[in-house]
Amino acid sequence: MLRGFLDVAAKLSVSLDACRGVCWAASGTVISCDAFVQLVDRWFKDGVLPDYLFASxxxxxxxxxxxxxxxxxxxxxxxxxxxxxxxxxxxxxxxxxxxxxxxxxxxxxxxxxxxxxxxxxxxxxxxxxxxxxxxxxx
Incomplete structure (x- = not known):
């Protein structure tokens, strides 16, 4: 479920012209759209959990x-x-x-x-x- 959510969020972040960043509220982490998409892609391709996104x-x-x-x-x-x-x-x-x-x-x-x-x-x-x-x- 989390993978699906992050996949949709990554696609939205690059398709919305006004979007400048993505926030993971639970950890208070804010990153640029490009960095977010890279984290999600890396997780999907290599299985490397983006732990520094999920826990500050x-x-x-x-x-x-x-x-x-x-x-x-x-x-x-x-x-x-x-x-x-x-x-x-x-x-x-x-x-x-x-x-x-x-x-x-x-x-x-x-x-x-x-x-x-x-x-x-x-x-x-x-x-x-x-x-x-x-x-x-x-």
């Missing part, structure tokens, strides 16, 4: 990196522990990798371990209310 990232007051928009797909947002956010670029890549996994598999209901791209062990733990997945060193 921001730092919270404690220095953790949080998603905005993941809950649209899983009912949960993601929070990367401040100790893992030293390199913002690497932390963003890690967050988007986890976002992609959660979108494909669904909500996390119990604590799990994962291996980060650098080989370190991560612990993913849903909060008691189930609305956030906390990611820290495992």
């Amino acid at each position: 990232l921001k730092s919270n007051s404690e220095g953790a990196l949080e998603t905005c928009g993941l809950a649209y797909f899983t009912g949960q947002e993601l929070e990367i522990h401040p100790g893992l956010v030293g390199d913002r670029h690497q932390a963003s890549l890690l967050a988007l990798r986890i976002v992609s996994q959660l979108v494909h598999r669904g909500a996390l209901t119990k604590a799990e371990h994962a291996i980060a791209p650098d080989g370190s062990v991560l612990q993913l733990v849903p909060t008691p209310d189930g609305k956030t997945v906390l990611v820290g060193a495992g």
Whole structure:
């Protein structure tokens, strides 16, 4: 269903002369029509989920990196522990990798371990209310 929706949105964005961009409200992401069409085409051709369209990232007051928009797909947002956010670029890549996994598999209901791209062990733990997945060193 999502693929069909995005296909129609991509076609509309290029056919409407006045359209200058596309917004994914759940994440607050706004991108140009051309960039949106490229993301959708890449997803359809290569299977690469446009995760940075569906979930934006921001730092919270404690220095953790949080998603905005993941809950649209899983009912949960993601929070990367401040100790893992030293390199913002690497932390963003890690967050988007986890976002992609959660979108494909669904909500996390119990604590799990994962291996980060650098080989370190991560612990993913849903909060008691189930609305956030906390990611820290495992």
